[in-house]
Structures are given as C-alpha cells and as structure tokens.
Amino acid sequence: MVRLHSLLDNDFYKFTMQYAVIKLFPRAQARYQFINRGKHQYPAGFDVCLREAIDQMAELRLTPAEKVFFADTCPYIDPTYFDFLQGYRYDPNEVVIKQKGSELSVHIEGYWYRTILWEVPIMALICQLYYEMTGSQRVSDEEVTNIVTQKMDKYDTLHITIADFGTRRRHSYDVHDLVIQTLKNHPSSTFIGTSNVHFAMKYKTKPIGTHAHEWFMFHAAKYGYKMANLLGLEHWADVYRGDLGIALSDTYTTEAFFKQFDKKLTKLFDGVRHDSGDAIEFAEKTIDHYRSKGIDPLSKTIIFSDGLDYEKVERIVHFCEGKIGHSFGIGTDFTNDVGLPRMNIVLKMTEAQPDEDEWTPVIKLSDEPMKHTGSPEEIEMAIKYLQIDEHA
Template sequence: MIVRTLLDTDLYKFTTSYAYIKQFPYAMGTFCFNDRNETEYTKEFLKTLETEINNLSQLRLTGEELEYMTRNCRFLPRVYWEWLSSFRFEPDKIKFHLDEEHHLHIEVSDFLYKVTLYEVPLLAIISEVKNRFFGNVADMNEILSKLSEKVELSNRNQLRFSEFGTRRRFSIDVQEAVIERLNEMAQYCTGTSNCYFAMKYGMKMMGTHPHEWFMFHGAQFGYKHANYMALENWVNVYDGDLGIALSDTYTSGIFLSNLSRKQAKLFDGVRCDSGNEFEFIDKLIDRYKELGIDATTKTIVFSNALDFTKALQIQEYCKDKIRCSFGIGTNLTNDTGFEPSNIVMKLSRCKMNVNQEWRECIKLSDDKGKHMGSPEEVQACLYELRLSRLITSGDVKVKV
C-alpha cells in the first residue's frame, strides 16, 4: 500500500474538514483531478491505480493515532478524532477513467467534510504509481546528498522552513528518508505538514487552510465577499488559532483590498502561494501600514514551488521588513532528477445541501495559466471583481 494510514496526509485537510462540520455540515462538494502536464497514462497504470484506490478502504484511525492527535492538536476537539475513527474512504465514490487521449480524469463527490479528505492521498498515490510505470528509480544517495546541501544552506543562514511535500512526493519511502534526515540535521526545519511523519518523528504539524475554503465561499456567497467571509468563518471555528491566511484564491490584490483591520490584526500573517513574491512583500507591507499595523510583527509563509536558493533570496528581501517562513514541498520530496508530477485536485463545484443546485467553484491565480474553472465562470468572476485581465484559453485548466 502506498498510503498506509489516515494520518498520511496534510494537517490542513483535518482542520478544513472540521471547519465544514462546524459551519456547513450539510454542504456537498466535488473534487476534480487535473494534470497540468497532460501526461498520457496507460490501461496498466489505471489498473494499478484502481488497486491502490481500493486499498484506501482498509485505512482506520488507530487508538494510538487518536490519542496522539488529541494531545497535539489542541485546536481540534477529541470528538473530531473520534468521528474520524469511524470514517472510511469509499472507493465507489471515486470515479476515474482515461479519455481518448489517455489523459487521466478523477472525480469524487460527497459531503464536504468527508470529500476534502480524499485529495492528498489520491495525489500521493498517482505521483508514486506514475513513477513506477515510467520506470523512474530514485537514487537515495543522490537525494540525500542534495538534501545535505540544502540543509547546510538553511543552517548557515537561519532559513526557517517546513516540509510540505506529501501530495507530489516521488514515493512515501523518499519522503520518509527526507524527513528523517531533516529531523536529524536541519536546525531550522519548523515541522512537516504530514501528520503521520510528525507523529513518527516527533515533529510539529504545520498547516492552516486551503484554496477550497475560499472557493466554497466564493461560489456560495459571491466573489466580492469570499475572502472576508472565509476568514470570518475561520475565526468563528478556531478563535485565532491557525492564523495564517491564504491570499491568492481570487488574486492577492483582491485579497489585500478585502483584508479588514480586525482580520489583519487577528491573523498572524498570510501565505503567498503564487505570483511574484517580492512584489507581494511590498504590497502586503503597504497594506499593513495603511491599517496602522507594524509589519515586523507579522509573517509571510511562502509556498509557491520554492527551492532553497530562491527562499534565501526572499528571506534577504524580507529582512527588517516582515517575518518570513517557507513551506517547501516538491524540492524536498521529489528532487530526483525526474520531472515531478504537476498535479492538483481542486473543488470544482459545491452546494449548501442536497436540495440546492450545484454551483461551480473557481480559482484565480497570480500565476499565468493557473486559473481554474470554466471560461464562462472565470470571466464572470473577473467581471464581478472588476479585474481588467482578459481571459485566454491558456489560463483555464479545469472545465466542469
């Protein structure tokens, strides 16, 4: 089995699941898979994928895992982990096939508090199975040698980072080897997003909320109000905990214009996941100044396809201006010499309850080519937000 425990996923999947339970327990959603590289898969790949998907149904939260998560996630109540003990992945809900061009399609629908849990395990499975079928074999000595150079750079420059590499890891074995070495050598590794490895190696679990939380609010309450309402509802659930706000679901410019003084003071900082990091630093600092807030008391977490060299450049730019930290994923868990998978699963539609109609969920990115949604809905969003950017065929990556 590639995924061996329910905890082999990112912390934010559990925090978001609980937020849905608290705020929108009857809401439903569909997650869709997208391979940005448009990889051509085979029928043999599909058979192996099916086996791994069926294996997901065997996963159970153990008593030891329940006790660990209860002790180490004070922001999630024990009742949530007790519910998770009864949760089972349902392979029948995962619809997948190859189209005529051999591109992979996957769709999962369920109540949002459950369906959100499918995303990371499915991506990790696809990435590992793909490497097997393309004959990619990781050279562990080379991986750890390159890792040592990264760790040395981090230690020398006090570069704080977390391991965020579960979803696009080369394999679970590679990720574990990397985390084990980080735990031994990296003085400024602040933790991992993976709950299983955090438990196994005594590391801190890292994470807050994902794009889907904002995408749901945009679909249900309108794009103008999505950022504000998403942050307000997050505070209603977590009361100031998990205070790093994601900034780019409908472009960072819109986020910053929506950011209220109360939210800017309450949240510890923001996460930058697309666009030009240096421009974002300047814009965020300017917004804090407008709101009368000392930017040096706040933090930016950078997480957009980073390597350690770029992270160091960003850290130098932030010096004496604003605190910074880095979530580094693929560069840690899939730096093998083979092209990493560029795959995502995003919320494509939602409804508030079973009696309501489905509404499309979209995402606008600060990176060209990463808009997600149908051209019609993306254009409607751009119009509602009064963004002058024109839509092009290359911008739209998921059609629902």
C-alpha cells in the first residue's frame, strides 16, 4: 500500500511557513483545491485508495531523532515550534475526496496552521498511486541512477549549484530516495541540498526553501492585492530576521512584485526565486531592479525553479554569468524521469479566512497566464486593480 514514511516527508517551506503562521495568524483558516492541469484520467477506485493513504497519515509522528535534526538545522526557529510539531497530527477529516468517473476532486479546509502541511504529501501520494493503479512500468533502478548521474555530469560543467525540488510530482518515494542517494554520492559539489526535510536528514544534506505562493495569497485576502507582496515580505522578515532570505516574486506577476520590493526589502533579502515566465526576461528585470536601487546584482542571487532541464539551465547560466548570482532548484526532471509521462497537477489555496473575518477568494497571477489559479472573475479584477499589462 502507498503511504508516507515520515512526518518530515514534505517540503521545507511548508514547515517554515507553518511556523510563521502560528506566530502571526493562528486564527486564520484556509481552503485548498486539487487542480488536474494534465487532464489525467484516474482509474476506478482511486478515491478509495487515496482515502486510505491519507487516513494512514494520522499515524505519523515526529520522532525524537527528527526533532533533534530539525532543531539543530534551524536555530532561527523557536524551540516551542518543534515541541508543537512533535505533538502535531494530520487530521484526515480536513480532507474531502470524491471521484466521478475518471475525475478526481480533493478539497481541504481547516485552520491554516494545520492545513498548510497537506498540499505536498497529497500530491506525492496522488502521483505514486496513479502510476501504480494504471500499471505503468518505469525504468529500472540502475537506469534511474544512470539518468541522474549523466545529468549531473553535464551540470558539473556549468559550475553551478543545484537543489532537488521534486517532492510533489515525484514518481514515487523509492525513486525519490534513489535520486537523492545518487545526487549525494555524485563526486562534485554541484548538489547542495533538497527541499524535502526527510531526505535532507536521511542523506545528511541541507533542507532548502523559504515560502510559497500561498503566503502572499493569504496576505492579499487580509490586506489587499497592492499590499500583499510588501506586507508578506515585511512579516517574513519580522519572523526570520534576515534568515531564509529568498523572496518568491511571481504570485501577482513580477511586474507587481518589483513595484513593492522597495529599497529596504531589496537590501534585506538575499535574492529572489523565479517560478514562471521567461527566465531570461526575469533575470534582466531583476538585474535592472538591483541596479536601480544602487545594489550590485552580483551580491544577490536568483533561484530558478520553473520546469528546469539541462537546456534551460545552460541558457540561463550563459546569460547570468558575470551579471548576477544564480542557483537552481530542479523538480520532476530529477524525481520523475523514469520513462513515463510526467504528471501535471497542483493543489492550491482557493479561499482564506483571515482571523475571524469572512471567507475571501484567493488567486495567483503567474508570469505565465496559463498558470493563473482562482476564479476568472477574481483574476480579471486583480489584473485591473494592479494595472497589469499581460501583453507587455
């Protein structure tokens, strides 16, 4: 049966956001919805198997060894959080699963500080179950190792740093495990860590991440679109005081982000993360922004993480070299390159209830319009309100 092996089998930024939510927004509630971008057809009984796997998650516990690792790795997080996490239990009642024919729906609702951990593991479970229940045969373990090794040999020639960002759409736990083992054993310094805290502990590497789109989506629900990026980053800095200093830039398009990324925040944050739209255009805008603030772009870093493979990375490196710092987070091209079609699914926050206010719809305005999420009416309103020119 498909199941998770650890409470820490999740992306690092889910825990860092959870800590910030507990400190700043303990009464906030959130709703999330599964989006089947790839129009995958789910076999009969898929909902039953997913339900069983999610119910099993209630048994997960933070072990004493995991608590020590996490606390030692993150001295900037209060010890009270790790005590909280030791007592945290997934509540499967927060997750509603339905299937009609081959269509799957997943809805999550509850206090934000609790529900924030569901997204990544549920997506990983859906992927692994899909491949198992459709009888899809992947390449051998030896071939997986060879594929990763060959990619790393090529990346080594670029003299860059790379992290694994592939938990949510991985083929399976076993493939992910093998990938991290191969990356860790590769004889170079190119691989620097993983977004997955469980594997960071298992393979003695660094957990990597800061925050995700939902952080800013919630801030838009509470404070409005024009203040979402500014206050989202201000609050992040209030909690982490200069640690975890990579800012996600595309929740409401890069254009809107840089308008709110003022000189104080530009100096305070170590860099920005690119997650949609043309990477070279983004790099140009970022370099121009730093220069306009009197900051040497080479003192800052862009983390690129949007659907990367070697060709894309090579193109980005050739542009950025000597102009701005750069590093890369690679997802499914590591964890789901096994001879099968890769899944295209997301699970996004759709509504937020700040404090005890009314439920408010939330959206994401990606730099790639096809990746917008939320109701069309709310998206149209936000585009007009933020004065975004999608044809620029």
